[in-house]
Amino acid sequence: MSRDPPALLDYGRRWPLRLVMFAVFLFLYVPLAALVLFSFNDSRRTTRWQGFTLDWYRRMIADTELIAALGNSLVIALLATLISLVLGTLAAVALWRFRFPGKALVSGGFSLPILIPEIVLGVAFLIFFAHVLPWPVGLPWPLSLGAITIAHVAFCFPFVAVVVRARLQSFNREEEEAARDLGAGPWRALVDVILPYLRPSLLAGGLLAFTLSLDDFVITFFTAGPDTVTFPVKVYSMVRFSVTPKVNAISTVMLLITVALTFVALRLQARHGGRALPG
Amino acid sequence: MSAAPRETSWSGQKGAFLALLGPPLGWFLLFFAAPLAVVWAYSFGTNVGAAEIAISGTFANYARALEPLYLGILAKSVGIAALATLICLLLGFPVALAISFAAPQARIWLLIGIMLPFWTNLLIRTYALIAVLRDEGLVNTALASLADALGLPFAPLRMINTNVAVIVGLVYVHLPFMVLPIYAALDRMDRTLIEASLDLGAGHLRTMFAIVIPLAAPGIAAGLLLTLVPALGSYLAPDLLGGPNSQMIANVIERQFKRANDWPFGAALSFMLVYLTFLILALRPLLARKGAGA
Missing domain, CATH: 1.10.3720.10 (MetI-like)
Known part of the structure; x- marks a missing residue:
């Protein structure tokens, strides 16, 4: 795997593949990111940001x-x-x-x-x-x-x-x-x-x-x-x-x-x- | 290289052989084969009294499992799992291809990126999706602000408690099972074949279908099975994301044991799922050969 693929085969840099990859990573990580973000949210609701708190960790x-x-x-x-x-x-x-x-x-x-x-x-x-x-x-x-x-x-x-x-x-x-x-x-x-x-x-x-x-x-x-x-x-x-x-x-x-x-x-x-x- | 013999006959070193194989085989027989055998026996049983089951040798439980209601649920489970598997393939193949052609350093990070959700607790991942798909969840909140900005009327999309949410959940959970085996196959591929195809005048799309996909066929076959088999037996995604109409076979089995208290029927349903799983696994050589011969 030391050989660099020639530009002709550079599928990693073609936009359709990049687009799918970007979308898939978004799909994989947005739910997890939201999960982490709302653990610091100063509200019982888990969708609207109200302000930072560590209260949920205390509870x-x-x-x-x-x-x-x-x-x-x-x-x-x-x-x-x-x-x-x-x-x-x-x-x-x-x-x-x-x-x-x-x-x-x-x-x-x-x-x-x-x-x-x-x-x-x-x-x-x-x-x-x-x-x-x-x-x-x-x-x-x-x-x-x-x-x-x-x-x-x-x-x-x-x-x-x-x-x-x-x-x-x-x-x-x-x-x-x-x-x-x-x-x-x-x-x-x-x-x-x-x-x-x-x-x-x-x-x-x-x-x-x-x-x-x-x-x-x-x-x-x-x-x-x-x-x-x-x-x-x-x-x-x-x-x-x-x-x-x-x-x-x-x-x-x-x-x-x-x-x-x-x-x-x-x-x-x-x-x-x-x-x-x-x- | 392999001058020394790989395997020796057990009869020469019975003591060492038994010391090595005895413990795992014992555990396997006592704590895996025996419990499954009991389920199998119960599937031919009848309820007598509140907690007593007689192994009467009846086929009534299987006859009931083949009634249209349960056959329908089984068919629906296969349909949902198959659709989720297909979506995983359509998303996973381009991702695996992009990773295998990325620079070596980027490749490691991309693979870790695919693996991390896979190492994360299944319940946490399913819970994370609830917050995204709920009526007042992330998707609807984003759509609402978009509609607001454009001055359009907005009604929240109904996603949670539908079959769509179950399929999204299954894709979310099983995508790494598809990407990794396909990546492994693409990584072993001889790239000069692609060059040759392109040199000989085939376009990128034609090269993809005539060269890359057939060469990746074993990986694709493995990915399909690794996704379809666990998706078919899924319990959490239909339970937490689906509604009353998106129950899959695992949820019906659970109900027989935890609520309906009809263990023999639940046992028969369990073995229907086992037989179905083996049927799918038996397709593997067929899948791989078909891909290689195309």
Whole structure:
């Protein structure tokens, strides 16, 4: 990609393409910009500008339910990411390393959680945790979040597996053989040779799992109980009830977290010599 | 390069194999396959009593799901999702093309620009659209001041609680799924083919349809599927942006579980959606081949 395209092929500078691109970016960012702007608006209404205030942020911090929901979401996302990283990496290494009967079935099966519609997974966990394996009520926090975390891991770890497996495709097995020749056991070789090589994909996969878990509404909506409300479920009930700038304020905070996480990930990936971009 | 063998047989290292595959496979079977199997079993069940369901092996739930009312909702869901996917393609292809021909530094920023909304919470994005599309929302406020300036009469456009809002919402949420795979395909494309086509006298439009689009076909096929499948099962956009007449299949499923309390019927509807999803995924090789052969 070092070669500069000749002017003949300079599609990036042709006006029809530029126009569409401009319109699409406007479409993507105007709603978000308005959302942020009206979180500072000195009025209950979210359309007409009345003057600057931080009042909605004060009310947001005072809303203990909302802050508790955000805390639940972050804890679930963190736990689900850690477990997904372990399970996803194990699955990827097993599928990369071994030939075994039924491999196509297992490999295809692991991609099902990515393909199955969210609503179906949601009702599946609703039935499962209601009739098959009731999650005990009244457990101390954060054990009470167990059911949701289990559900999140089920759909997050296959994404980690996909990302890690893609990275393993380019691993040179001779490096591992060299370590084995020098006396490392299979476990040492995995930890000292393969895992460091996988680091960029672990970062990308972990970030993907974290975002998917934090973002999930539908599956959590079916799995959450009254005392295990997550951030999206809480915001959903607020939005259903009434449109208030408090939702704009908390959304702005979440947007900031997203932007910060994305840039941290890009930085780290660039430093570890991985691809410069997520996805 | 690949002198060392890629894969070894599991029978030689059973312990290592089980230690690696056991945990993820166990989790998958217990917390994914088993719950889905229960839904599948319930779809052949009957309600007996308030919270009890007997797996009676009946096909009554599927028969009900095939009644005109529910078949209509299913067809409408496919229609709305397909229309949103088509709009995503029409918007996403030019954007992907423009990004792939941008200067390297600009390209990174443009890709981040497409990715950022995708990383943002779905509920936040849908909520942001409500403020834009409401009767007294941004679009209508802007139109009102425009009409005011021109001295024209103005009646607010009805967008929220309509099918239009649902489609706008689906396009808004799924556009990155379309742009990224098409960009990836265009990025790998051999550009000398475009030069050759232009040198041989084909215009830009003809080159686009005869060279660029067929070469990008795998990316387009991937983008179509990545957009259509999640759009079909969407719950939030029709729920928050749509009205009573724009309910999609996911909303009907939710109602069976949360309000109507008819779990067997909800289970049957869920599996109708699963079968439909697999049917769409089965079209992928067809799509890709058609594009490549054109």
